[in-house]
Amino acid sequence: MPLRPLPMPDPGSPDLTSPLAFLRWLQRSQRRGQLLATWWGVLEMGCQAALPLALGLGIQAAVDGDTAGIWRAGGLALALAVLQSVGGVCLHRQAVWNWITAASQVRQLVARQASRLGAGLSRRIATGEIVAVSSGDVEKIGWYVELIARVRAAVLVWLGVSLVVLVDQPLLGVAVLLGVPVLAVSVWPLLAPFERRYSEQRALGGKATELAADTVAGLRVLRGIGGEELFLERYRAASQKVRGAAVRSARIWALMQAQQVLLPGLFVVGVTWYGAVLAVDGRIGVGELVAVYGATAFLAAPLRILGEAAHAWSVARVSAGRATRVLGLSRTADESGITESLAGPLGRPGRADLHDPVTGLTARAGRLTAVVCGDPDLAGELAARLGGHVPLAEGEQAEPSVKLGGVPLDAVPLAEARAAVLVHDKEPVLLSGTLAALFDVPASGRIAPADAMAAAQADDVLEALVDGSPECGGDAMQARVTERGRSLSGGQRQRLALARSLVADPPVLVMDEPTSAVDAHTESRIAAGLRKIRSERTTVVFATSPLLLDQADTVVLIHEGRVAASGSHRELLHTHQHYRAVVTREEDPIKETV
Template identity: 70%
Template sequence: MSLIQLPMSDPGSPDLTSPLRFLRWLRRSQRRGQLLAVLWGVLQMGAQAAIPLLIGRGVQAAVDRDSGAIWLCGAGAFLLGAVQAAAATMLHRQAVWNWITAASQIRQLVARQASRLGAGLSHRIATGEVVAVSSGDVEKIGWFVEIVARLWAAVAVWLAVSAVVLVRQPVLGLAVLLGVLVLAVSIWPLIGPFERRFDEQRSLGGKASELAADTVAGLRVLRGIGGEQLFLDRYREASQKVRAAAVRTARVWAVMRAQQVLLPGAFVIGVTWYGAHLVVTGALGIGDLIAVYGATAFLAGPLRVLGEAAHAWTVARVSAGRAVRVLSLARTDGDSEAATATLTLDRAARSDLHDPATGLTAAAGRLTAVVCGDPDVAGALADRLGGHLPRSTEADGTDAEAPVRVVGQAPRAATATEGSADRLGAGAPSARLGGIALDELSLAGARAAVLVHDKEPVLLSGTLAELFDIPSSGRVAPAEALAAVRADDALDALVDNSPEAEGDPMRSRITERGRSLSGGQRQRLALARSLVADPPVLVLDEPTSAVDAHTESRIADGLKEIRKGRTTVVLATSPLLLDRADQVVLVQDGRVVATGTHRELMHTDPRYRSVVTREETAPLEETA
């Protein structure tokens, strides 16, 4: 029952057919913990239910002046009290273990899914939704997994107590057996309204979390344009919606809680009144009445467990549905987890990278620059070259990057660049490395061969040394990579903000997402991290968009030198980067339309010149 085994070496392969099946799979994966909790629960509740029987027998023995029976019943009650205390302690320990284990298992599943999808995760589901699933939802699901064992124990003890009372007093036993069943059924009409209101609250909470994450991420930009108050008002409005939904949910839950107290109380009063009537008529002894009253009052406990289980089931089913949605996302339509194709790193380093959808070929060992002119097309192409699911496609078939439209405004016609992005979407043939489709490689194999450096990379909090502690070839040292990206000012900023580093940049700390650094400094540190990884094929999407021209020119030189002999693809429109490339490719309308050096294309191709210099030219013929 130790938690040392967490995190698990393998969280397993969940059943994602439905939320209910996912919850069943989660319970089955904890068979031992569930069984122990049921056993401890039966022992604890059984001892608690038996104590009133011994007390009743003792009182009856006192009425009959049987001192031996009094001592025997007292010793038995004391022993049962000790058993109850010990079993309650063990039940609580086991219940907490089950809860924590279930929550940890789901967190590992979500983390593994995020690792599988990489940058594609944020393109297909809101960040706030992922955060909500990995925080609040896992707690609610863990609560349900924990309480199921206590529910089974409560049901077992309820049946046992009902059987004992039924044998001793058939009429009272029948009342106890049927009365508790009626009280249990009376809870269910409130389950549906509670579930609907909680689902609404959960949905609004996810949207508020997403808005908060976006606001924090763009806080520096918001301050620059004076938009803090606008986003504050938006978040306040979203927060009030969550509050109102939570109040509506709490109202139903309050009725359920009141029902759990009122109905069992009325039931105990009714049984006790009838038992007192039997005592008065002489049909029942005073000791038996105490025993029946104690057993009946005890049944309020299992009823509370039943109500708690109904609440836990409701919120867990909603939370499980959202967890299943995240865990069901696939990297590609075919999901290459079971792929058998292999590609050695040495062969990958000597192989051309080819994209059949656009006709792009990046020669092995050379620096190839790709000019798209539209950042969405460039981003989709970068994803394809890395074997990632295109950004424009979600698991449910909806457009993850649908354009924002003002209410009341007529929808605009699709542009040529949007059509280009569609042609790079799902269904297009996979990019190929050395003749092998990346979708046919295992996820680990594809990532080892091709690394895609996103245009908005994330720096995790920690020391600079930890930032560079990544799988790599060992060919490029962190100091070389930092020198290549000209990160001197970023290192100085880290040292200034980390007195505990004592002047050592590698010991200096990076704040969450590198917020203490400028955009250009973050960009260069992230680029240095990619250079340290030194993959056979490196795809860079606008790696210098946040730096000045002088620094960009020096980075271009450093990049070409440090990646010498390695295949590098740079998607950019900066002349400083394009001029250092061995080959420049122009992509328009989803196809390669020109190839050459930067200077050749500047002199011979007006379409290329228009994109790079941003000059107005005669419009091209529209594609079909």
């Protein structure tokens, strides 16, 4: 069958009620692939099981001196071998297709969830766990989904072989019919210990990945303070814990593998011994004995598949639990009732006030509002909340939603909220690619990249990119931006990200310390350029720099989680002691008195 192009246009809406429900949903989403894999599995294993019959017929014909019978048996064996080869090739192709499709579908679901929750995702789930789900866990889930079709095929062929033997030799047929389930169930006592050890291994692996990610992200700082060896020892200790957990899991898995070899072997020996007794007594011929032995020996293949399925189920259930935990995150307990739209009530979001009922902050439409917070963490949380649809921390109660033009942002579709309000993070990420690709974002078209770069004072950034990309031929838009902009300085990365946000030209732009990494002279020009280019647009800037605050139409002071004062920068400097202390970095007289 032709392979489905990846990524999928829509990965679907998964059933997240339980890990098992999620796995079942993945199987249902590829019904055709599952049916085809089952069919090809039945063809391959059915031909493999029937080969001993052709061989037995040939041997019996040779014993009886039937030349024509020998040729017929040889032709049957050849036909079965060809069909088995075709079935094996097609089964492998379809099985890999099912595996990759399921893994890709889960990856898309996780990526969509990360995009939906944004930066707030890290408040709920550790970075290492997200990496583990997106890498190792999706492979385990894909493996289980693929294996289900082969299990169905193995069960169907086992029933067929049992029926044939049962008709010819009832006692042997009963042994075959009952022996396989008994041997398959014998592995169950080992599943619970294996699952516990595997869960521990995955949890420790996620922590080690998180530690590695934090170390890499802070490598420059660690080198500056000489802390590389300390973090290296921490990662080495975490890695050894993962290794120990993996060894403990491997011990149980090795025992399961040994059991899958020993018990089927003993079963075949027993059936073969009984068949030999019947042959000695003359109740079956030599050809029948060979056929019975071959059919019984074939049953080791379905047993191996059932054993593999037991292992796959154990690891997939753990992985599916982690995946459903990530995919089940939401802004509120129930978002199914989202029906309001910004388009109707607001008309033009850029001409609507943005209000936060928690702090009392109101950013007037079409004006530049600067927000001063003494606590940088509070500023970051408030900036994220102004964008709406912020995921909650574990056990955290939902707060009243920010409103745009009187409409709660949490009550509108996520895409509309994101289109209306853009939150420019304190540490924005630059994706690798050309500068043209970096600026290829949903935009109004009102602001050209050149104008945005000029407002962000990023001329030196263009020069640095062109110098570092000789293949661009002097065309700055074809210059390449390296991963996370690592070839640029902190200030250059910050200005390039600011230019990208200005190109998007959202109706409401929220920025958290957009000039913290630039010098005062450059910051002054950026402040003037920002005010000009965002004219008639609603802009909220979280800052404590007097150069930015002086350009704002309104400055709002947030103190102890509420609006404490508002006015112009110069007014607040003269009238509010706490504001003056935050902006000028002086000692707060109020705190000194307390």
